[in-house]
Amino acid sequence: MPEELVEHLPAIAASSNVPVSEAAEVLWNNIMPAVPVVDLAIRDYLSPRVRTMLCIDRELPRRLRGDPDDVGTTALAELLAPAVILSTDSVFTRLGFANTDAATWVGMAYGLLRMAGFEARLTDAAFLAELAARAIAVTGGAAVRAIRSHPVPAVGLLAGAAVLAARFGYLDLARWREGWHRFREAIGPWRDGLTVALEEHQAARGAVRVIEPAGKPTVEQATARHLARRGAALTPRELRDELSSSGYKSSAAELKRGMLSHPGFIRRPGDRFELGRCSTLMVDSVAPPK
Secondary structure, eight states, rough: OHHHHHHHHHHHHTTOOOOOOHHHIIIIIIGGGGEEEEOOOOOHTSSSSHGGGOOOTOOOOOGOOGGGGGGHHHHHHHHOOOOEEOOOOOOOHHTTTTTSGGGGHHHHHHHHHHTTTTTHHHHHHHHHHHHHHHHHHHHHHHHHHHHSSHHHHHHHHHHHHHHHHHTTTOOHHHHHHHHHHHHHHHHHHHHHHHHHHHHHHHHHTTTTEEEEOSSSSSSSHHHHHHHHOOOOBBBBBHHHHHHHHHOOOOOOOHHHHHHEEEEEEETTTTTTEEEEEEEEEHHHHOOOOO
């Protein structure tokens, strides 16, 4: 919802230490013009499956209650299903719209997460941890191999090292405790960074929801799903032939009537139809003044 972008942009900009004016300029001038907007019809909100999202009767168990704030997301995902959405709201899973075990779609979802920047902090922190682990493993492995190859000299060196360590106080328990404390302080930033990154990544992964199609699609649903994945404007006859090859049978006239009666489809010259309109048509109405 574009109005929600305006509402939440200041908080998002503040969390990233970015001036609101710069964030707004990037959002409205660089990002939104590339985002297609699909207008929904009233019947999309009132379909039997989506209608359950509007049921908020307090006498019902919580697992059966919907959330009207998410009805738009549900209606659009139902129109384009299967669709991947990012939401921490459990209502999609509770009402059976989504399955939390969306293994088939993890690759696509991670692509969205990387675009949103969730992977960056995790990668940096994990790289530092892996580098330290590899250094310890390589050093330890070399020492073990040396001891196995030359056991007698190795025992002598270890004994001599133990004597020198005891003489210079390196075997003192208090000194070891102090050294361990300093070591923990030194690796604290790395450890904290990795912990935060893992928590954010886990939260983002848990927010992945996949709305799967249910039942036989309507004319509008079949057409919208195909055009969304096709990414091109098609005539009703071209659309009929391509849908027929995938198993959906409908006449060109029926497809055309369905697209003309739904606000989500845009008619182009040459009697070609495409799904969604350019969001630049709505930017001026919701963007904050410059």
